[in-house]
Amino acid sequence: MATETPPPSKTPAQLPSTEEFVAVSESAEFGELRSSYRSFAFPLTVAFIAWYLLYVLLSSYAGDFMGTKVVGNINVALVLGLAQFLTTFLIAWWYARHAAAKLDPKAEAIKSRMEGNA
Amino acid sequence: MSPTITIAAGAASEHRTLIITLFSVFVAATLVITVWAGRQTKDAADFYAGGRQFTGFQNGLAVSGDYMSAASFLGIAGAIALFGYDGFLYSIGFLVAWLVALLLVAEPLRNSGRYTMGDVLAYRMRQRPVRTAAGTSTIVVSIFYLLAQMAGAGVLVSLLLGITSDGGKIGIVALVGLLMIVYVTIGGMKGTTWVQMVKAVLLIAGALLLTFLVLLKFDFNVSELLGSAADNSGKGAAFLEPGLKYGVTGTTKLDFISLGIALVLGTAGLPHILIRFYTVPTAKAARKSVIWAIGLIGAFYLMTLALGFGAAALIKPDEITTSNKAGNTAAPLLALHLGGIDSNWGAILLATISAVAFATILAVVAGLTLASSSSFAHDIYANVIKKGAATEKEEIRAARWATVGIGAVSIVLGALARDLNVAGLVALAFAVAASANLPTIVYSLFWKRFTTSGALWSIYGGLVTAVGLVLFSPVVSGKPTSMFPDADFHWFPLENPGLISIPVGFLLGVVGTLLSKEEPDKAKYAELEVRSLTGTGAH
Numbered sequence: 308m309a310t311e312t313p314p315p316s317k318t319p320a321q322l323p324s325t326e327e328f329v330a331v332s333e334s335a336e337f338g339e340l341r342s343s344y345r346s347f348a349f350p351l352t353v354a355f356i357a358w359y360l361l362y363v364l365l366s367s368y369a370g371d372f373m374g375t376k377v378v379g380n381i382n383v384a385l386v387l388g389l390a391q392f393l394t395t396f397l398i399a400w401w402y403a404r405h406a407a408a409k410l411d412p413k414a415e416a417i418k419s420r421m422e423g424n425a
Numbered sequence: 426m427s428p429t430i431t432i433a434a435g436a437a438s439e440h441r442t443l444i445i446t447l448f449s450v451f452v453a454a455t456l457v458i459t460v461w462a463g464r465q466t467k468d469a470a471d472f473y474a475g476g477r478q479f480t481g482f483q484n485g486l487a488v489s490g491d492y493m494s495a496a497s498f499l500g501i502a503g504a505i506a507l508f509g510y511d512g513f514l515y516s517i518g519f520l521v522a523w524l525v526a527l528l529l530v531a532e533p534l535r536n537s538g539r540y541t542m543g544d545v546l547a548y549r550m551r552q553r554p555v556r557t558a559a560g561t562s563t564i565v566v567s568i569f570y571l572l573a574q575m576a577g578a579g580v581l582v583s584l585l586l587g588i589t590s591d592g593g594k595i596g597i598v599a600l601v602g603l604l605m606i607v608y609v610t611i612g613g614m615k616g617t618t619w620v621q622m623v624k625a626v627l628l629i630a631g632a633l634l635l636t637f638l639v640l641l642k643f644d645f646n647v648s649e650l651l652g653s654a655a656d657n658s659g660k661g662a663a664f665l666e667p668g669l670k671y672g673v674t675g676t677t678k679l680d681f682i683s684l685g686i687a688l689v690l691g692t693a694g695l696p697h698i699l700i701r702f703y704t705v706p707t708a709k710a711a712r713k714s715v716i717w718a719i720g721l722i723g724a725f726y727l728m729t730l731a732l733g734f735g736a737a738a739l740i741k742p743d744e745i746t747t748s749n750k751a752g753n754t755a756a757p758l759l760a761l762h763l764g765g766i767d768s769n770w771g772a773i774l775l776a777t778i779s780a781v782a783f784a785t786i787l788a789v790v791a792g793l794t795l796a797s798s799s800s801f802a803h804d805i806y807a808n809v810i811k812k813g814a815a816t817e818k819e820e821i822r823a824a825r826w827a828t829v830g831i832g833a834v835s836i837v838l839g840a841l842a843r844d845l846n847v848a849g850l851v852a853l854a855f856a857v858a859a860s861a862n863l864p865t866i867v868y869s870l871f872w873k874r875f876t877t878s879g880a881l882w883s884i885y886g887g888l889v890t891a892v893g894l895v896l897f898s899p900v901v902s903g904k905p906t907s908m909f910p911d912a913d914f915h916w917f918p919l920e921n922p923g924l925i926s927i928p929v930g931f932l933l934g935v936v937g938t939l940l941s942k943e944e945p946d947k948a949k950y951a952e953l954e955v956r957s958l959t960g961t962g963a964h
Contacts, residue, residue, distance in 0.1 A: 325952055328951050328961075329951040329952075331955050332951035332952075333951075340958055340959070352529060355521065355524050360685070360686075363514075363686075366681070367678040370667060370672060374665075374666040379648030379649075379651075379652070380651040380652040380655065380662075380665060384665070384666050388510075388513055388517055391520070392520065392726075392727065395521050395523070395524060395723065396720070396723060399523075399524065399527055399715070402527060410958075411709065414958060414960060415959075417955070421955075421959070421961045422961060422962070
């Protein structure tokens, strides 16, 4: 708690120099972290936006299909809408798992080394 | 007066003491929290970021409280009650949008910024122009959003206390404005966060109660609930399919796509949501808050389905529309019907749900005011006017005065906007956020080549395009539902500008960058990238 309160200066005392940041950003270790993050987050973002847009377009232009009854009064539109909820929950869970397993250990290793050196 | 308003107002006036008591209890409790939080607010990190000591769960709750606005509760339930399935489309966009925040924005922002959205936008750019731009768009987006909440407050109180006079509604808007000034100037982020947590719990509990009662009426048979909703709406199976609101013509279909894009890309550019991630100690905790928020908000939107279709099944559609044209009163009316129109239970339930909605509005306006006054004080006053030489005390004093100023402005504008559609206004705020803020956030974090002029082109270009198109859209003039129904200077056919303004915002960021001769600061980008992914040197 108290450790999180920053000192009144513009930057915290332990901030490494710009040269160190540049060196780390070019290191293989950071490269791995960056690609591990980007290769997961970017395609997934494109995918869920495409899936959402597909749903929006179907709602606009495929009324008959969306109105097809599945069970009782529950139709395709409702099922697809609920599927958007489900995929949102699943993607959130999947990202959290990926981040904890693949990103956090790498990020923490770099952070503690940089702050220790400073 | 229509029968329902008379019934509601009659039931309400009989129990006016109860209603006012419930309101007062909530207001008193939040004021106690505010004063308590104010005593612990000593430095800038306390005022802007609540001391950065909240847990991921606490912040997730507060994020939900900040996000589930009057538009969600009153607006979506009302839209489902009137337009059936098309109302549900709002919920889906509002929820899926959180994945953008989770995957691309929350953690990098927490790692590299301190107090405002401008901290990240201006990180590797020339400070003064970019902070001015960030401050401007923060304030514009927040004021659009504030108007929606103010309009919601007016609607609610006119139903509840039977106040239909303009003077009465303006009085309520002024009261809301006054309370939010008090919350923010005294309690800062700490007080605001606790108010939002309390409100989130109340709102979810209220929605759970109504959902349970609706499902109980239909023996927990969802298909039967949907069937009765379709029958009672008078529209049959079409009520359960997309198209009643947005499927009418080619233009309304485009409008729906525009709305859909604005909703899904807007959330991660809303300043009052973004600054919430500064209230936790680490990026991991920020991630945890988004995960909690997705769970809570998702569950809540699922319940609005039951509320909306429940209202459609149990209340005659013209009862809803005569009470409020846009359907904003469907949820409170549903409470009245579930409890029994002539019974004490009906009135008690109506009062409780209305008090919850009122709490919702107060918590959201406090968050919005805090976001805009923080940005004014930290981005514009401290870094532009004082060129970074302001002391923390001066900065917080500026933030408090800005709160008073923004409160006053929104009281005036809120009084003018008191009859506008709540969910529609919020959708505009989303469109502006997605056009002006999101492109610069994404480019700043992930595009090495991005420059100051790219940022300025994108922020101002997105902002001017979005607001300009709204100005010349049917929202402002040319339709009976417009802000100025008697004038007609609209030429843009869509109500939501997102379809045009969001691509324009993204495109201008690229154009501005490529046209300028300015060299991007590569070392500063390396610093931002390492900090945003690892949390090195995070405040």
